[in-house]
Amino acid sequence: xxxxxxxxxxxxxxxxxxxxxxxxxxxxxxxxxxxxxxxxxxxxxxxxxxxxxxxxxxxxxxxxxxxxxxxxxxxxxxxxxxxxxxxxxxxxxxxxxxxxxxxxxxxxxxxxxx
Amino acid sequence: xxxxxxxxxxxxxxxxxxxxxxxxxxxxxxxxxxxxxxxxxxxxxxxxxxxxxxxxxxxxxxxxxxxxxxxxxxxxxxxxxxxxxxxxxxxxxxxxxxxxxxxxxxxxxxxxx
Numbered sequence: 522x523x524x525x526x527x528x529x530x531x532x533x534x535x536x537x538x539x540x541x542x543x544x545x546x547x548x549x550x551x552x553x554x555x556x557x558x559x560x561x562x563x564x565x566x567x568x569x570x571x572x573x574x575x576x577x578x579x580x581x582x583x584x585x586x587x588x589x590x591x592x593x594x595x596x597x598x599x600x601x602x603x604x605x606x607x608x609x610x611x612x613x614x615x616x617x618x619x620x621x622x623x624x625x626x627x628x629x630x631x632x633x634x635x
Numbered sequence: 636x637x638x639x640x641x642x643x644x645x646x647x648x649x650x651x652x653x654x655x656x657x658x659x660x661x662x663x664x665x666x667x668x669x670x671x672x673x674x675x676x677x678x679x680x681x682x683x684x685x686x687x688x689x690x691x692x693x694x695x696x697x698x699x700x701x702x703x704x705x706x707x708x709x710x711x712x713x714x715x716x717x718x719x720x721x722x723x724x725x726x727x728x729x730x731x732x733x734x735x736x737x738x739x740x741x742x743x744x745x746x747x748x
Contacts, residue, residue, distance in 0.1 A: 552735075553735065555736065555737065557739075562723075562744075563741065563742075564725065564739050564740060564741040564742050565678070565725065565727075565739040566739070567736055567737065567738060567739070570735075570736045610677065610678075612678075614735070621666065621668075621683065621690075621691070621729065621731075621735060621737075622668065622680040622683060622691050622693055623668070623670075623678070623680060623727075623737060624680070625677040625678050625679075626677060627676075627677050628677060
């Protein structure tokens with residue numbers, strides 16, 4: 522059974538810092554990996570998707586990397602802003618026929634202090 | 636750009652009642668997923684549909700059922716509601732022939748009293 526772990530559970534940084542969020546998964550047979558952002562009581566916003574054949578994806582100040590063989594992904598946020606404060610979730614899709622269900626980590630709660 | 640639409644956004648029910656949640660996927664998306672997120676927990680996969688057929692099943696209780704209709708909208712039917720069913724219910728949609736990014740709706744917050 523796939524298990525996804527995110528470290529740290531919570532992170533507080535001053536505005537302007539670069540930071541890295543970590544995600545690890547136990548079964549490397551994944552189809553893709555997605556990073557999401559969730560604001561309190563709100564829905565999930567997809568940030569980046571990395572296919573299993575890819576090593577990284579970039580969108581603006583965000584860069585996500587994937588090392589499938591070691592079961593790890595990182596989300597790098599450059600020049601953090603208070604508006605980046607949210608919970609960041611990583612989720613993997615298993616490589617199994619037509620099934621594409623996401624298995625989520627517990628998230629990293631990020632606070633960027635002004 | 637059009638997003639996933641869920642209705643209602645909030646729902647209050649009493650124990651043993653029934654509830655129906657609706658999801659309207661992004662136009663031309665062929666796959667719909669339902670997830671349940673309990674308080675302080677990560678989302679858990681319930682069930683998915685591809686081209687109106689059930690494609691995968693997760694931790695969905697037998698009291699729940701779901702279907703996808705000819706216009707691709709989906710409904711999650713929940714019967715004999717229990718206090719523990721109180722949660723945020725998300726619908727997501729994706730395009731199977733695309734990169735398969737799952738786009739989530741805003742969720743339906745269900746409170747069972």
